[in-house]
């Protein structure tokens with residue numbers, strides 16, 4: 001399989017020491033990859049580097065094209081969706097409007113995309129006219145996912161989608177992620193909860209202090225490698 005996303009020797013930081021140090025990994029079209037590591041390992045920074053939200057050195061390619069020098073919006077237009085940590089929705093806007101404003105497409109396609117999101121998340125369809133602040137945490141996470149799906153991305157970057165949710169709501173969010181992946185969207189899923197991430201991803205990349213310490217099929221990752229990535 002040729003890579004949809006290809007990250008080669010990427011380093012990035014925030015002015016001081018680098019938070020990412022020569023990271024390389026690939027995600028194939030339609031593949032789900034878990035990005036695991038402890039708090040501060042660099043997971044969020046890597047997703048932001050792919051989107052151009054933090055300046056990065058090294059090479060980032062999406063669908064064969066070099067992303068370097070492209071603004072974030074241009075990267076999104078090429079087919080990269082992003083769900084940031086912490087469920088960013090517009091609380092004062094209705095559920096439907098939250099989706100509408102996230103669409104980059106023409107009005108007719110946008111309406112179709114909203115219906116696709118509602119088909120995936122029936123709870124959102126039922127609450128389409130409610131203000132987003134009235135939604136539960138799990139529903140806000142669904143809305144945040146729905147917003148990222150509006151442009152029909154080929155790759156979805158998810159930053160800790162289960163953070164702060166009850167186990168039941170986190171399960172629902174992960175069921176939705178599996179559904180999105182089964183429909184053919186590639187997913188790069190940053191998670192602190194290894195068990196949960198591995199329920200959705202057949203392959204994992206372990207980050208520790210900004211470096212890749214293991215990359216492979218979940219079945220081949222040793223418990224030791226996973227433990228080291230978190231506590232080593």
Ligand code: ATP
Pocket residue numbers: 014019037038039040041042043044045046192
């Ligand atoms: P988390 O689970 O906390 O999001 P993470 O694996 O996503 O962890 P990052 O958020 O990418 O890790 O952080 C990597 C390193 O970069 C950490 O040392 C963190 O303190 C630092 N860092 C992150 N954001 C900033 C920032 N805006 N300014 C300065 N340093 C930052």
